[in-house]
Amino acid sequence: MNTSTTRTAATAAACAAALLLAGCGGGDEAAGASGGLTVVAGFYPLQWAAERVGGDRVDVxxxxxPGAEAHDLELAPQDVAAVGEADLLVYLDGFQPALDEAARSEAGDAAxxxxxxxxxxxxxxTDGDHTDGEHADAEPAHGDEPVDPHFWLDPVRLAAVGDALxxxxxxxxxxxxxxxxxxAAALRAxxxxxxxxxxxxLAGCAVDTxxxxxxxxxxLAGRYGLEVVGISGLSPSQEPNPAQLAEISTLVRxxxxxxxxxxxxVDPAVAETVAEEAGVRxxxxxxxEGLTDDEAGADYLSVMRDNLTTLQDGQDCS
Ligand SMILES: [Zn+2]
Known part of the structure; x- marks a missing residue:
């Protein structure tokens, strides 16, 4: 009881101080007056969706x-502070472990x-075998297969996230x-x-792997009728062993x-080795997962269209 009282008092004090700056759960007036909601996003597609949906009323x-590998995100002290101060933290549980931790310890209800x-x-x-998407808590959806975080490569899923946002x-x-x-409706369109x-x-591709x-x-593969073989696992840092590499090269042939x-x-070395061994390009x-520095002017839509062109060529689509 004593602890609880102390915490409540501390929270009230923190809110009183914060009200001067941005409001503390203080509703619309505070949000509007400070020039908009402060939204902190974990990585690019979430940032882009938040900018599209929030428009002028949010600061994302x-x-x-740019150019950093998103899975292995490391947070500097000022990043952790930004997470704690955000009106809303838009993140993807199970994708960036450092951020999952900061979300739990710093963001509270704003996560x-x-x-x-x-x-x-x-x-x-990836064949439409849906499990409950209620709360994918980095827990296996079924069996001990890890949940695949890369939903944004399916535009339909990203639209659903925009609506929820x-x-x-x-x-x-x-x-x-x-x-x-x-x-959100414009984003969905x-x-x-x-x-x-x-x-x-991608309807008429000669190669579907x-x-x-x-x-x-x-x-993406599930949405458009392709089968995917990842040389590394769900994270680029899960490198394959030589036996797995040989297996993939055989599969390619x-x-x-x-x-x-x-x-x-991602360092292309491993994929290049597979291509070389199998005699393909x-x-x-x-x-x-992030735009690179030389993708200035690009956005989610333009990069996805580039991906489509690359895939049509690489999968021999008519
Ligand atoms: Zn990834």
């Missing part, structure tokens, strides 16, 4: 700097797990609720147009794969 920053709206499924089941922002800034809904292009563009650097493209994909932010796919 990303914790993963919002995008995975809850993304219908996450286990890594090896509009609801979340609307609770924090009720005056903006209608705007957030409109923005863009993503559905992209989805339609990808459905058409997709061999990629790490296992990031399961949701047997399935008539003509292109092995390297990635923008390489091409670069972007798993959109």
């Amino acid at each position: 920053s990303s914790l993963t700097p 919002w797990d995008a995975g809850a709206a993304a219908d996450l499924i286990a890594g090896e089941h 509009a609801g979340e922002l609307g609770e924090l800034d009720p005056d903006g609720a209608a705007t957030f809904e409109q923005n 863009d993503l559905e147009a992209l989805d339609a292009e990808m459905q058409t563009g 997709l061999v990629t650097s790490h296992d990031a493209f399961g949701y 047997e399935l008539g794969v003509t292109t092995v994909y390297t990635e923008t932010l 390489t091409a670069v796919l972007d798993p959109l």
Whole structure:
């Protein structure tokens, strides 16, 4: 009881101090007066979705700097402080362990797990074998297969996250609720147009096995009728052993794969080895875990369209 009283008093004091700056659960007035909600996103696609849905009413920053590998995000003290101060932390539980920890210790109720709206499924089941997307707590969806975090490579899933984000922002800034809904609808329209292009563009491919650097493209493959073989696991740091590499090279030859994909932010050496051993070429796919420095002017939609062009060529699509 004593502890609880102390904590309550401390919280009240913290809120009193914070009110001077930005408001402390203080509703719409505080949010509007400070120029908008402060949203901190874990990595690029979440940042992009938050910017699209929040529009002028939010101020979005990303914790993963351009060109950095998102899985292995490390947080500087000022990043941890930003997480603690954000009106909303948009993160993906199970994807960036350092941020999962900061979300629990610093963000409290301001932490919002995008995975809850993304219908996450286990890594090896990209065929529509849905499990409950209620709360994918880095726990195996079934058996001991890890949950695949890379939902944003399926535009339909990203649209669902945009809709959910509009609801979340609307609770924090009720005056903006209608705007957030409109923005999310516009985002959904863009993503559905992209989805339609990808459905058409990948409908008639001679090769339906997709061999990629790490296992990031399961949701994309599942959506468009491809099978994915990741040379590394669900994280680029899970490197394959020589036996697994030999197995993948054999698979590449047997399935008539003509292109092995390297990635923008992952060392291409391992994928290049597989391609060389199998006597096929390489091409670069972007798993959109972050934009690189030379992708200025690009956004989620343009990079996905580049990916589509790369895939149509690499999978021999008519
Ligand atoms: Zn990844």
